[in-house]
Amino acid sequence: MMVKIKKLDYFGRGVSRDKEKVLFVEGSLPEEVVDIEIIKENKKFNEGKVVKVIEASPMRIESPCPYSKECGGCCLLHADSTLEDEYKVSKVKELIERVAGLDRNLVGDILTLKKLHYRNKAVFHVKNRRLGFYKEKSNDIVEIDSCRLIREEINQLIPVFKDLVKNEKNDIEEIMVRVGNNNTKDKVMVSIKGEVRDLEKLKELVDVLILNNRKVTEESQLLINIGPNRYYVSDKSFFQVNDTVVIKLYDEVLNFCKSHSIGKVLDLYCGTGTIGIYIADVVGEVLGIDSASSSIKNAKENKKLNQKNNVRFICSKVEDYIDRVKGNYDLVIVDPPRAGLDNKTISHLLKIKSKNIIYISCDPSTMARDLKKLSVDYEVSGIKLFNMFPKTYHCESIAVLERK
Ligand SMILES: C[S@@+](CC[C@H](N)C(=O)[O-])C[C@H]1O[C@@H](n2cnc3c(N)ncnc32)[C@H](O)[C@@H]1O
Structure with missing residues (x-):
């Protein structure tokens, strides 16, 4: 047809x-x-x-990936970057107008940096001794030799993983790889779930090796540089996948704080404390909250490592802790997962009455829904887009809100 x-x-x-x-x-x-x-x-x-x-x-354009039709992980590989950028901007504008009920002109440009090989993390699944990614919306494996989105350091390890998976003495379920830049050297972390008899070859190739949650190498986590700061990141902690774009995103928050004389900051969904630590020198104090114990453990280590005594962290679901937050906050930063904010958190944000809210989002549809609810008391002064996930339909946004 x-x-x-x-x-x-x-x-x-x-x-x-x-x-x-x-x-x-x-x-x-x-x-x-x-x-x-x-x-x-x-x-x-x-x-x-x-x-x-x-x-x-x-x-x-010609898709540079032989698996793109089958895999479905990057649905815009066959599109020129200009089209992708325009598509993402107009998609967010449309959501801001239709769902949030706000002026579409609040949405500015999108920042795209590296278009390929930007992902610092990959999770490979294994089925019937075949290693690859899950096909979109299924548990079928698309076996791959390389991926256009992941960093080359990760691609180079795929043949080694395939040998491990094919070896009948091993029984591997999943392999997670993360690459982090520490000063001038890129370091690699591999975490494997399953049974592996001989890890000697892999141990020589990577800096951090974990098997079923137990460290095999001396180091058990990566140390990653973002701007002037260093962050410990364990295999279970959240870390942004595109480290060139994330600096620009965090700079946006930093520049806002520098130009607004900010005292107390609440950093909700703080992960390993990256943003709070990034802005610590230009604000009064930061309280970060995240539900993942591994991330909060890293956040506390990162506070010490970067000598930021004005930041503290609490491990809790935001919705369980938010009604205990007291005091006058100048700024609340929220960076929730794709589901966005729940109603309890939104109603407490409205009670906290901070002067500003910075909403960082990896899903513009839930962000638009939440901005509509927050705009009872807040005015959205601008929305910028960051292409954290080129060649996919995903888009990172940052919205700045001012109390009316
Ligand atoms: C998009 S990440 C943001 C992390 C951090 N701001 C950063 O830039 O690295 C979302 C974070 O929300 C946390 N999270 C998910 N659901 C949560 C909840 N209900 N309460 C608190 N944290 C939650 C996750 O552990 C994850 O660290």
Whole structure:
């Protein structure tokens, strides 16, 4: 069936029509005429995939990945970066207008740096001695030899992992790899779940090796530089995946603090304390809260390592602790997971009445929903976009709110 694509949807799929139904087509771009095959019929919409591109968009580029059709991890590999940037900006503008009920012109440009090989972390799954990524929305493995999104240091280890997985004496479920820059040398951490008889070769190749939560090497965590600070990060702690973009994101928060004379800061969903420590020298004090005990353990180590005595951390779910937060806060920073903020947290944020809120988000749809609720008492003064996840439909945003 031949269709013309109008635009891209939230998930980077082309949107068209199949008689009365909306049609979502993976692998297509706006303005293209494509021959498609229906892969799923639903009550109100159908889903299809491209069999042949009949009239290609001038923005179409050759996908540099042989697995892209099967894997689905990066749905915009076949799109020129200009198209990707414009798509992300207009997607957030549309959500800000339609969901948040705010002016779409509040959304500024997007910052894109490295377009490929930017991810400092990968998780490989293993099934029937095949190592790769899970196919989108399934537990089937797409076996790979390399990935265009992950750092080359990680790609170079894939043959070694494959040898371990193929060895009948081993029984591996999952391998997580993370790369961190410590001064001039990039260091590599590998954490394996499963049974492995001989780790000697891998031990020589990596700096930190963990097997079933137990360290094999002397070191058990990475030390990563972001700007002037250093951060301990364990295998279980959250750490932003794109370390060139994250500096720019944190600089945005730092510059806001420098220009606003900020006293007390509440840093909700603080992870390993990265943001609080980054801004510690220009604010009065910071209280960071995160529910992951490994991250808070790292955050406390990072406070000492960077000698920031005005930051402290609490391990708790934000929603369980928020009603105990007392005092006058100048700034609340929130950086929640994709689900965004729950209603209890939002209603307490409105009671805390901080002068400003900085909302950092990896999902613009939940951010837009939460901005609508917060805009009862707050005015959104601007939203900037950071392309933390190039070639995927994901987009990082930062919104600055001022109390009315
Ligand atoms: C997007 S990360 C942000 C981390 C940090 N701000 C950074 O830049 O590295 C979200 C964090 O929220 C934490 N988290 C998830 N649900 C939570 C909850 N209900 N309460 C507190 N922390 C939570 C996770 O452990 C994770 O560290």
